[in-house]
Amino acid sequence: MLLIYCPYCEEERSELEFRHGGDAHIARPANIADITDEAFQDYFFLRDNPKGLIFERWRHIHGCGRFFNAARDTVSDRFFASYKAGEPKPDLPGVAPASEKTVETYEATEGNAQ
Amino acid sequence: MADTALRLPPLGLRHGGSAAARVTPAAPATRLSLRAGPEALDALSAAFGLTLPTRPKGSALANGRHALWLGPDEWLLIDENEADLMAVAAGASALHSATDISHRNTAILVSGPAAAGAIASACPLDLGNAIFPVGAAARTVLGKIEIVLFRSGEEDYRVECWRSFAPYAFGLLSEGAEDAGL
Numbered sequence: 001m002l003l004i005y006c007p008y009c010e011e012e013r014s015e016l017e018f019r020h021g022g023d024a025h026i027a028r029p030a031n032i033a034d035i036t037d038e039a040f041q042d043y044f045f046l047r048d049n050p051k052g053l054i055f056e057r058w059r060h061i062h063g064c065g066r067f068f069n070a071a072r073d074t075v076s077d078r079f080f081a082s083y084k085a086g087e088p089k090p091d092l093p094g095v096a097p098a099s100e101k102t103v104e105t106y107e108a109t110e111g112n113a114q
Numbered sequence: 115m116a117d118t119a120l121r122l123p124p125l126g127l128r129h130g131g132s133a134a135a136r137v138t139p140a141a142p143a144t145r146l147s148l149r150a151g152p153e154a155l156d157a158l159s160a161a162f163g164l165t166l167p168t169r170p171k172g173s174a175l176a177n178g179r180h181a182l183w184l185g186p187d188e189w190l191l192i193d194e195n196e197a198d199l200m201a202v203a204a205g206a207s208a209l210h211s212a213t214d215i216s217h218r219n220t221a222i223l224v225s226g227p228a229a230a231g232a233i234a235s236a237c238p239l240d241l242g243n244a245i246f247p248v249g250a251a252a253r254t255v256l257g258k259i260e261i262v263l264f265r266s267g268e269e270d271y272r273v274e275c276w277r278s279f280a281p282y283a284f285g286l287l288s289e290g291a292e293d294a295g296l
Contacts (some may be wrong), residue, residue: 001238009170009252011245013239014239014254017238062255063252064184064188065253
């Protein structure tokens with residue numbers, strides 16, 4: 001069972017108590033009515049889906065109920081750090097940032113296979 | 115002539131478990147879901163007659179009235195003497211939110227040498243003495259439902275769950291008690 005450290009409960013708890021909340025650190029545009037449709041699409045719908053390190057929101061919904069942020073490896077599911085909502089991204093020495101490449105696309109893996 | 119509504123306890127007179135872990139429905143109690151910021155703590159503590167805990171897993175007890183820490187700004191208050199907690203909350207001037215959940219929740223008492231084992235059969239929380247000592251409380255899961263677990267004694271646990279889930283929780287704990295008692 002995956003154990004996730006909750007920064008509000010100050011201990012590791014079972015993954016069963018948590019719910020995933022999508023990417024963290026997504027800044028809402030200051031005046032959302034002024035931005036173009038493309039910029040809104042980029043802000044609202046498009047996510048990087050990186051392979052490797054990702055910063056995400058999690059909610060300890062069956063515990064203290066709080067949202068917090070965590071750094072996780074999307075390949076190994078290893079959690080590097082958890083920190084309270086509102087805090088900046090932590091420095092993670094020794095952890096490589098996610099590669100520029102996105103996760104495999106159909107074209108890359110299947111080519112023009114018939 | 116109007117008939118008087120008859121209120122039935124959600125678990126009736128059910129009893130279960132094993133020789134090593136008894137599972138029984140708790141007596142009715144009044145309950146309050148309390149939410150407040152840190153600046154209201156002193157006034158609310160004075161109103162309820164106990165010190166609201168501010169540390170994770172903390173709890174406080176005074177005259178049959180429990181305050182369990184659920185989150186940084188959330189507490190579950192349980193009064194076993196069925197005092198009117200809403201009236202007490204209404205008398206506190208500090209800004210807070212209080213909701214009467216006396217009938218939303220019900221409780222199941224698990225006690226005996228294998229009580230922790232019975233609960234651990236469906237609950238992922240670490241129930242070891244070092245991390246969940248007497249007086250500890252936490253919201254967690256039991257099987258498919260959410261519960262609030264409170265350790266009231268060395269071998270005594272109180273499982274607070276929603277009323278409609280009580281038969282499920284009772285059955286699960288009874289099964290766990292039989293397994294843990296083997």
